[in-house]
Amino acid sequence: DTAVSQTPKYLVTQMGNDKSIKCEQNLGHDTMYWYKQDSKKFLKIMFSYNNKELIINETVPNRFSPKSPDKAHLNLHINSLELGDSAVYFCASSQPLSTGETQYFGPGTRLLVL
Amino acid sequence: AQKVTQAQTEISVVEKEDVTLDCVYETRDTTYYLFWYKQPPSGELVFLIRRNSFDEQNEISGRYSWNFQKSTSSFNFTITASQVVDSAVYFCALSEGYNFNKFYFGSGTKLNVKP
Numbered sequence: 294d295t296a297v298s299q300t301p302k303y304l305v306t307q308m309g310n311d312k313s314i315k316c317e318q319n320l321g322h323d324t325m326y327w328y329k330q331d332s333k334k335f336l337k338i339m340f341s342y343n344n345k346e347l348i349i350n351e352t353v354p355n356r357f358s359p360k361s362p363d364k365a366h367l368n369l370h371i372n373s374l375e376l377g378d379s380a381v382y383f384c385a386s387s388q389p390l391s392t393g394e395t396q397y398f399g400p401g402t403r404l405l406v407l
Numbered sequence: 408a409q410k411v412t413q414a415q416t417e418i419s420v421v422e423k424e425d426v427t428l429d430c431v432y433e434t435r436d437t438t439y440y441l442f443w444y445k446q447p448p449s450g451e452l453v454f455l456i457r458r459n460s461f462d463e464q465n466e467i468s469g470r471y472s473w474n475f476q477k478s479t480s481s482f483n484f485t486i487t488a489s490q491v492v493d494s495a496v497y498f499c500a501l502s503e504g505y506n507f508n509k510f511y512f513g514s515g516t517k518l519n520v521k522p
Contacts, residue, residue, distance in 0.1 A: 396454035
């Protein structure tokens with residue numbers, strides 16, 4: 294059973310479009326995250342949700358919005374896509390990081406904006 | 408200034424050698440957390456360890472060990488008897504404060520373990 298899954302795995306789209314990436318975890322974790330890894334492999338945390346409360350809000354453009362319909366899901370919505378949004382986006386989940394529990398990552402979604 | 412510096416861009420070792428990956432961080436907070444992550448060539452991310460600023464005990468997990476030294480603001484990672492499967496990019500990260508609202512990654516160290 295996949296612990297953290299993301300769909301789609303690949304996403305190719307045009308500039309200006311709106312897209313969503315879905316993330317689901319079946320580990321019963323309280324906290325979920327989105328990370329971005331750019332073409333230079335630099336990692337950045339974008340969002341974290343704990344019990345539907347945003348507890349990390351990195352300085353990302355407001356075109357990006359996380360939406361959590363329930364504890365097991367944290368979807369990433371991106372409006373008005375730009376070329377610079379091309380990256381790999383990773384979803385992850387854990388119990389709160391302060392507990393020291395392991396984070397589990399999804400396989401990543403490769404987004405290419407043309 | 409960079410919050411997390413991984414000065415070693417790429418390291419190559421021969422299998423069974425020990426290797427240490429360096430991580431130097433910068434913070435004025437008294438409460439912070441340090442992390443290491445692994446990214447194998449297949450691209451997935453793997454969480455390795457989290458350490459809080461109040462716990463300077465070194466950690467050992469199998470062939471992996473971590474040396475946290477506040478005096479030098481370092482959180483180094485050592486792999487003993489390296490194996491080809493250890494080949495990956497390793498990222499160090501720092502989170503400031505209890506709320507993890509300031510989270511910084513290093514640029515990563517690529518480790519090549521040759522047979």
